[in-house]
Amino acid sequence: MNKLIIASAILALAAFSMNASAEQLLFTKGGMSKSGSSVAVDYVSDGKSVGLQIEVDLPSKAQVDLGNFAKSLPKGFTFEHNVSNGKLVILVVNNLNQPFPSGLISLGTIKTVGGSSDLILSKFESVGPTGEILDAEIVQ
Amino acid sequence: MKAMTQSILAAALLLALPFAASAQATCTKNAWNGNTGAATGALASGPELPTGNANKIARYSGKCAVRATTGQFVTDDTPSAEATYQARFAFYTGGSGKVFSATASNAGAGAEIVGVSFNGSAISFSGATGVATVPAVANRWYQVRFTHNNGGAFTASVKGNAAASATTVTGTSAAGTVGSASLGFIGAGTGSFNVDSFESTRSATTPIAFQCRGNANATDTIISLADRIAVNAEILGTALGSSVASGQPDITEDGLVSLGDRLAINQIILNPPQGSTWCGGAN
Numbered sequence: 001m002n003k004l005i006i007a008s009a010i011l012a013l014a015a016f017s018m019n020a021s022a023e024q025l026l027f028t029k030g031g032m033s034k035s036g037s038s039v040a041v042d043y044v045s046d047g048k049s050v051g052l053q054i055e056v057d058l059p060s061k062a063q064v065d066l067g068n069f070a071k072s073l074p075k076g077f078t079f080e081h082n083v084s085n086g087k088l089v090i091l092v093v094n095n096l097n098q099p100f101p102s103g104l105i106s107l108g109t110i111k112t113v114g115g116s117s118d119l120i121l122s123k124f125e126s127v128g129p130t131g132e133i134l135d136a137e138i139v140q
Numbered sequence: 141m142k143a144m145t146q147s148i149l150a151a152a153l154l155l156a157l158p159f160a161a162s163a164q165a166t167c168t169k170n171a172w173n174g175n176t177g178a179a180t181g182a183l184a185s186g187p188e189l190p191t192g193n194a195n196k197i198a199r200y201s202g203k204c205a206v207r208a209t210t211g212q213f214v215t216d217d218t219p220s221a222e223a224t225y226q227a228r229f230a231f232y233t234g235g236s237g238k239v240f241s242a243t244a245s246n247a248g249a250g251a252e253i254v255g256v257s258f259n260g261s262a263i264s265f266s267g268a269t270g271v272a273t274v275p276a277v278a279n280r281w282y283q284v285r286f287t288h289n290n291g292g293a294f295t296a297s298v299k300g301n302a303a304a305s306a307t308t309v310t311g312t313s314a315a316g317t318v319g320s321a322s323l324g325f326i327g328a329g330t331g332s333f334n335v336d337s338f339e340s341t342r343s344a345t346t347p348i349a350f351q352c353r354g355n356a357n358a359t360d361t362i363i364s365l366a367d368r369i370a371v372n373a374e375i376l377g378t379a380l381g382s383s384v385a386s387g388q389p390d391i392t393e394d395g396l397v398s399l400g401d402r403l404a405i406n407q408i409i410l411n412p413p414q415g416s417t418w419c420g421g422a423n
Contacts, residue, residue, distance in 0.1 A: 050369060051365050051368075051369050052365070053364055053365035053366075053409065055412065080406070080410065081410070082410035082411060084410070084411045084412050085412055085413060087412045087413075089409060089410050089411075089412060091365055091368075091406075091409065091410070093365065093368070093369070095372065096376065097369060097372055097373050097376055125364055125365055125366060127364075127365050127366045127369045128369075129369070129373060129383075130357075130369070130370060130373045130383050130385075131356060131357035131366045131367060131368075131369045131370025131371075131373060131385060132357065132359070132366065133357075133359065133360075133364075133366045
């Protein structure tokens, strides 16, 4: 797990330094283990987005563990999620439409228990304060 | 206007008549070219509150609509002896009376070809015969779409009050052609109607789509966080009339953009695949 966190942080910092003006979602897969799979999710904010929608396709028959996700969000942000039709939908949003602070934000880790395949990022949407969809890069 | 209309007719589209001249402009009825006397009293406005706008009103889509009381309506004289005439509009059932009338001649003159009324409990159609009424309730938005075929089949669909699907009724069209169309509050009645989102065409084969409720940002056909945030922005800006959503934020179709709309949109987002199919499906 420590290696995963360190690798994720290095990747995030490298990505941020290369393109500091753009938003990025860093979706760092931790690989499969006997118990399941995991992915570290980090977000590089340019200070414009007020909310993120992340959708992840779950392995068949897997249980999702979000115990280490969204543990330390920026002030004013809420975390909502649901699993429906094999898809995990995550919303991290500020209900006063205030933006994320600029910089690297560690959203946390999504883990699955059971299942026989990786987590697959199927949608990422970053939204500005009046509902406009912002350009954002996905780094996997 | 006639020259422009003729060129548009070639592509089968009669026209869409918005109540805003542009995204930045104030609300206006200037796109409607007939019976300006009846239109004078109708209020073109919206939820925005720029300087001088003391009359915010609910709209269905975009930033503007028209509110009309008895005898106030706007008229489109661009139809020209249309044997086939299809139209769609949205109206808020704040009153009881006739909200739409298409007649044979300009300026609402001549025989009525199609009429649409609301009596407090149902939407009914006149001009055409044998058409069943559609149950409806007061103080909700409804979209109405109909197709008139001179002396032939008449079809109308009504969708509103957050219903998942439209109700379709049929009958026999009046024998006659359409020369003008009026929208607002035609004739006697009580209360007021808000009207919005009018489009018409001479095509009978390509239905004018219902606007997708909940598509608040109007930039795509997917219900997502972007729509929720657009709704939230409008809620937060209500007092100032700022950050008004450009699409259809009132997913509950109750005339208010409120927390209820945000929560309803949230339910769609969190329960896939609704978000990606909502606008393309019945809703």
